[in-house]
Amino acid sequence: MAKKKIESEFRLSPTLALRPLDAEHARRELPEIADAAEEEGLSRLAAFLAGEGPLQHLLAAVFDLSPFLRDVARRRPAILDTLFDQTIEARLDAIGEAIGGAARAEDASESSLMMALRQWKTEAHFLIALADLSGEAETSATVRRLSDLADACACAAVDFLLLDANRQGKLKLPHLAEPARDSGWILLGMGKLGAHELNFSSDIDLVVFFDPEAPAVIDPLDATELFSRLTRRLVRILQDRTEHGYVFRTDLRLRPDPGSTPLAIPVEAALRYYEARGQNWERAAMIKARPVAGDLAAGAAFLKELQPYVWRKYMDYAAIADVHSIKRQIHAHKGHGEIAVKGHNVKLGRGGIREIEFFVQTQQLIAGGRFPELRGRETVPMLAALAARGWITTDARDALTRQYWFLRRVEHAVQMVADEQTHILPEEDEELKRIALMLGFAGEAEFTQAFRASLQQVERHYAALFETAPELSAGVGNLVFTGDVDDPDTLQTLHGLGFQRPSDICRVIRGWHFGRYRVTQSAEARERLTELTPALLKAFGQTRRADEALMRFDEFLAGLPAGIQLFSLLQSNPALLKLMATIMGAAPRLAAIITRRPHVFDGLLDPALLTELPDRAYLSARLAAFIEGDRAYEDVLDRLRIFASEQKFLIGVRLLAGSIDPARAGRAFSDLADLTIEAALQAVIAEFAQRHGEIAGGRVALLGMGKLGSRELTAGSDVDLILLYDHDADAEDSNGEKPLAPSHYYARMTQRLIAAVSAPTAEGVLYELDLRLRPSGNKGPVATHIDAFKKYQRQDAWTWEHMALARARAIGGDAELCAELETEVAAVLAQPRDAAKVKAEASEMRALIEKEKPPRDLWDIKLIPGGLIDLEFIAQVATITGNVEPGRRLTATADILGRLAPGFAGGDIREELGEAYRLYLALTQMIRLCLTGEFQRDDVPPGLSDLLLAVTDLPDFAVLEAHLKEMSRKVRQDFERLLGAGAPKREPGYSER
Template sequence: MATEIATEIAATEIAENNPARFPDRHALSNACTAASEMVKRFAERSPVTYSQILERLETSTENRANAVKTYNEYLNQLSSLVAEVDEKTLAKRLREFRLQSHVELACRDIAGQITIQAMLRALSDLATVCLEVTYQYLYRQMCERYGIPMGKNSQTPQHLTVFGMGKLGGGELNFSSDIDLILAYPENGTTTSDENPIDNELFFHRLAQKLIRLLDQYDENGFVYRVDMRLKPFGSVGTLATTFTAMTRYYLQHGRDWERYALVKMRPVAGDIAAGQALISQLSSFVYQRHVDYVAMHSIDDMKSKIIAAAKEKGIKDNLKLGYGGIREIEFIVQTFQMIYGGRMQSLRQQSLLGALQALQDKELLSEKVAAMLRVNYLRLRQIENAIQYYQDQQTHDLPNKTAPRQALLTALGEKDWLRLVEEINRIRYEVFALFQRVFATQDGQAQPIDQEKLTDDYWLDLLYQTDMTQQSAETIAHQFVQFYKRMWQHDLGEKYLIRLNWVLPQIIAALDGEDNPVKIANHMLTLLESIADESVYLSLLVEHPGVLKKIMHLFMHSRWMTEFLCTHPLVIDELIHENHETAPRSAQNIRRELQRAIAQCSDTESTLQKLMDFKNAETFRVASADLQGNIKLLHVSDQLSWIAEAIIDAILTMAIDALVEKYGRPIYVLDGQTKQASFGIIAYGKLGSLEMGYRSDLDLVFLHDSQGEKQMTNGERSIDNAVFFSHVVKKFTDLITTLTPSGQLYPVDTRLRPSGGSGQAVNSVNAFAQYQFHDAWTWEHQALVRARFVAGGQSIADAFADIRQRVLAMPRDSETLRQDVLKMRTKMRDQHRDKTLPDGQANIKQAAGGLTDIEFIVQYLLLKHAVDFPDLVRCSDNVRQIAALELFEILRSADAADLRFAYRAYRFWIHHQQLLGHETVVDTARFAQEMQDVKAIWAQVFETQVETKAETKTEAKIGAKTS
């Protein structure tokens, strides 16, 4: 249908009537004055100027778009008109310039010499030129009186930035639109006048008052533009102009979702354009969020409901903007998609509706057919709307209901039949509203009774028999669907949910076609749908992206963990929409940057924790999906999971410290007569420490501070001892990261690896930690230290820990004592984890002889034994690179190192996928028979064969390397 309309209205889109129907200037003039009372009045008052306009139209080139003035042409023309004039004359000439320019644009439209796109752009350029020229005039005037406003911090001249919102921001202004503005300046300060200085706030407030009055005030010459300032921070009660910092703080702390929607259109149009662009970049984290914010989706639903309610109001039926299928619905569709997906798709971040629509098509978020329909219909409605408005230069969007204005509209559009025009408009609005309903699953106000057929098996069997599944599978699934539909109906979820459900269920059936286990997948899909029953907005993604169903079904077929995860955290459905999400591992820096963007606008602890949880879920799902698809390497999986954890730890630590500093001040100490600020840091052991995180790993953490010397107290009004302060930090951090949110818990934390274990202090000084490691730590604690690394906090802690770790691991050790200690610990662990219920031929791959833990113990033992001679052995904390170091320094033969690496990766890969399947790490030993045999042989060699001399070891290593 959209393609047919695109063909039929091709001439309308470019808005070029046949100029031959105006054989001379007289005929053209008659048409212009007949189509527009505004033009007629202008012709009567200013016949010479009107004649000049007609002459320009007659002499326009065949490339008619070139006849439209550019921004610079408007700017040069208006600037010359207002040079060296007083304020009263400025006001008069602004009004005359705007009216004359509007008359010329209207005449070009009536003559078919301007496209609708060019018309919208020219109207926007004209408005921005009026703003720019007026601003520069007033700025110079104000500076002459008060001096130049200077920045308090930067000591640079300050300018106001005028931000256009709405259609002005989008560069698609109407003939008689209000202009929605927000005014801001970079920073506070004072003006440079010696005699009459004022602060920047007062300077720009007065300038803003004058700017609005010059444009908005109605006098004998009319007005330039009606100015609407209600979109500024705090609305009608807010100041006219505010600093960039205050504006950023407002949106990040108090901004509402409708303001996010409005800021999609925000564009600097006058004043300091470059500074305005920088501010928009800062606000992008508020407007565009990387992950779909389904709390905001509720607000979008509310806005949509208001649009529907407005469309029902009496007398709005013929309103091209607000009525059913009108311009506002097209704008709402496009801007909502921009809000939802702009966080991850930069190309959607643009103010132009037409530009955004093209980007949505390019990103395949809207089909080419749908995008073409919206584009053609939008341009046609805007063309008709403009013709209605330039009839009497009034802000109206209603189709006229009297004969004279109807005839004028037909003349402006080059149409002859009113009923045909109405029929075209109705068809456009029907198509737009049908899409609007589908996208947002809106109700038309008439509650439809539930179709009783859907509560019978036969209804679903008719659909299921169209697939290639067996009769038994079809009957089972049909019964599942009936029971599910009954539950949903009985839950009284509302018509909105059931409408969307009616779209999704047939798509599920279609997607089941060709699947090996349709009953299992259908059951999982219904579990997912039931898990989101209270949040009908989640269904929108499935309605608009049927391809996502296939992806979900693939996951449900191959991973129980992914099934449970997706049903528990349906927000991550959004991750599946983006084709490249499985193939684009991100760096640690990118993950941290994305996390900071995600929480930037959170104003309280609860919302921040929820955002962190949503971020973790989405990122973990992204990694797991890529893992399951085989699109990411094993080590990259662990890297990604480890970096996600590090980013969250860093964010939580910042929250904890900031909260306590606000309460007690910063921890200070005096050393050698100098006052210093104490630092705090977190050391990761275990899986995170060795960059080997899995999908179910917890966090083994140790907390350190470097407070020492005298006067170890915080510097706040409620001063406390630094040791107490850091204990509070640990408690606050642990409470936050283990808090149970509606979406789950961030991470369980284990702190038993700290000095003296569970009986030790929650946090230790760096000096105390060093003393313990050198003099009191057990061998198993040094083994654990092999896999430890700094992950968050002050750099001084990072440096101190790295030094302590290096020196402790490189200490001289008695080889036999070390060997016995490691063997005893391994025996103890094996006894603790032995599962006597396992049948012969099965084992826990982590704890079995020749399994994962044996490899880790081999590596740790060799590192502790040889680091005294080769300190570089312990530079890294992960097993793979440690094995490589042992091979490099010829402590392990290349063949043995290769066997250990191969077995270690095979075990880790299998464990990861067992977790995705929701299974335990119990394996048939036959699966890894060769790997386990190799590890056992190396174990026996390392712990039982004594190597007499280093020279012999090197010789043996070389022979082994040659053999391998």
């Protein structure tokens, strides 16, 4: 009974029943430890160990499997005895508090602290290992506990050293109760410590900086020597072996240029180093950096300063190549055959922990600049975040998460045998069986099977991420571009790939390899391009106008300042290479954008690009992140231009790839214009007010007209706007340094907005602006008072101006004024009108347009009889004559056509008009996306004709033309029927071949 009671009080809750390696040997373990307990007067522990039961069997197996834990239990049985009074969790908390107190004890000395830390660390390690092996703690809890222990020990040593320096007059600490606060001494934990992922026998990697201007520093000139000396003592406190062991081996080699820099580096010098000379591996290392001891606030501030270096908006893709080379070295070391379990390095070997960490970190380096949620330090949460953003599959996330924790358990077991810093599985059968039993397997064979399967799963996901590039070049044929003479086999290969002028292609590629462009001047860039060339030629050969596509790519290369990033990117991402070939072959407009602004290509990296809809909320969030922070006026405008250029390109790519339809593309282009022009307006208002002050009660609203108002913009649309303003009735001049009268003030502000939006700069133009739809057109002032606008619209506006107003929509500015404007527009449109007169005037206008601007051919979709203008006129006339079904006010042509009143247009006509509009919209969006000039029927890029067939779901270009002709004929008939006798008859001004 007594034995049962004692056992029930022993606070360990195992979930595993371990088997010993040697049952006979295991039976002798507990009596020996019980004897040691008796000698120390620990009678309840001795009685417990002498008993029989599941806990005793577990402990016997643990001590048989781990000589390290057995020796600790023999030397210090009191550690086990504490588990009658506290759980392991509670005891570890108590140890953490004791470590913190040891540094600040009044009688603390360096030697007493060293002894205390070693004793506390040994006890903590024993308890952490016991919890892990018994299954009481998950591996995730084990790595966190080990990391917390390292943090506590480092903090204690730092606090002691700072207080000692304070006593000696070397520092003047502002907060003696919290020595590290405002001390300026920064200790960043790197690697597994930074990520809270320490293994059982891990080194701790530290990088040490200091702020010479911190409040505690007495002499900034002496600070480097002082903090380097303190750092040297810190390493000694933690690392030196004494009769009590050691605390943590400490590695300072991750600091900048460790061969020539002091142990502690001033923060400014460190920041300069990282910005000017930092390597890709150092950026990767900084992902896991965390302030672990010392001045934590200063450490956090330092890492914040470093963020632009680590998390680049535009990724340097050479980092991927760095990982490739490390991967190749690992494979060269172990070979590619069957993975041998015996002697396998769990950390660095094929399919090991390092591959999972690289898998995560490279994705973070690529994407973290754009997506802050991918900047975490811990491997497993980042796998989840990468999957949530679509960078990896849920299958990869689940498999790698499972294998990560499995491999970490294996690593811990290997280290718990003898507390050795090793990651290598034993070569001997018996020792391998020991590891298998520690992990709860039945034996060596079962473990070997599970371990090999784990490595293969990791390797498969890792290989899928990094090793696709070599496969791209397989089976292309002979490709030789050296010397000055064409290689006959190469010409044959190029012809077979789809190139009509193989000799010209050879000449272009030889130019690349001779380094004639800046992009190929470095040997490394040429080497990457050589590796990429077979895949490049294969992709361009499939575009149906391969020579032209490759020549465009050549123009693109000619304008690039450097190429290693691009070549590495295309080599590691076949889908992107295919998309690049499509753009170069079918979309000269997009090709020109890439050629002028290569950074827009970065946006294509986001794997969620084709699944995330570019709706208003998405674009708004992206824009806010892109222009965040306090920025100068010109910088804000430049960033708006960059953002708009990139997002127009990415919306276009989605349309090109078929992931959004033409109508959604129109809304996305329009939302982008709304958001960026509104942001430009706010920047202009703020900048203008600095010089000219403000008008009392002044407020501004922008009215979007034309395709912007109807949310039907294309990639090449300009923007129609009217700027309206209001102010207090008695407002006089503005209150700034250079006051202006209200009308002059808003006219000048509008001119400033026009310049901000449409003036050409190094970053291009935001939008071409057209303000001719304002009251009185070009003769009227550029800014219109709201009262003048209301009066004009109600008393003086022409029918065509009210038709234009049918598409008007407030897009930005003061919310109340926008609401007032919307109400006024609705009221003007709802005014009673003579419907017959409106229809007659609209028909006359259409006839005049046809006479003055006859269409070029069938493909002049806007101007052809029965084309877009006919549909827009029908929608606008219906709107202003009250022939739209009741509901919220619509501005989009498609929406209005879908809600034409039954008395105005029957169901068949509505359906016919809607179908025609969808066809025209699809063709117009794709043509404007791909071409900068007019659509030339006799010179359509084959890639573009394929895209037009895909977006209209028609089988052949001749069928498409016949369908377009028939559709325009029907629309013109409907136009004549709906708008009356005044409508122009069908007499096309172009050849109907």
